[in-house]
Amino acid sequence: MKITRVCCQGCGANLEVDETIRFVTCNYCQARLEVVHDASTTHTRVLEEIREDTRRMADNLRVIELQNDLERLDREWESRKQGFMMEGKHGHRHLPTAAGSIAGGMFLIVGGIVWIGFTVKMGAPAFFPLFGLLFIGMAIYKMIEGSSKAAAHGQADEEFNLRRSSLLRKIAEEKRKN
Structure with missing residues (x-):
């Protein structure tokens, strides 16, 4: 030896x-x-x-894991947010709002009423005024759909922001420890 x-x-x-x-x-x-x-x-x-070096590396690893969780959360939210999108008449996609859905629905309802009044006044055959009722029915459906999607998006957005804030707080706490 x-x-x-x-x-x-x-x-x-x-x-x-x-x-x-x-x-x-x-x-x-x-x-x-x-x-x-x-x-x-x-x-x-x-x-x-x-x-001590090992402890510091473990602390840094915890921060990196939390940052990865934050990035994953952001990616998942962006993907999930696409499910809430509505498409306009020119293919433009946007997030719904309750006010926008109600305003658009009211516009279509007024258009349907005007159509019915116009066709009745002109003495058109009975099925022409029915198009106005179809318009009004479609408007009500779109108002309900848009409002419910807006509410679901608002709730999901709130949950996302709470989770994101929690992760940011944890990252800040871990960095303070180091």
Whole structure:
């Protein structure tokens, strides 16, 4: 067995270790040391410093995991938000609002009433005024659909913002710990 002399990183004392030793405690300062056998040299490292580095890396890993959770949440929300979108008459997609749905519905209802009045006044056959009723029915359906989608989007958006705020708070807390 080959005996090697190494220096304690805690107090500088000379220690003698054989090549099979991996960990040692200094007899003088009681520092716990790791004996590192490299290809050309043998030296010691204080284990507490290694533990501190490991703790710091674990803390940093926790921040990275939380940041990944935040990015995943943002991506999922963007995907989910597409399900709430409504398409306008020219293919333009937008998020619904209750006010917009009601205003659009009222506009179509007035248009249907005007159509019915116009066709009756002109003496058109009976099925022409029925188109006005179809218009009014479609308007009511769109008002209900748009309003319910707007309410569902509002609730989902609120949940998303709460989860996002929670993750941001956790990230800030973890960063403060470091």
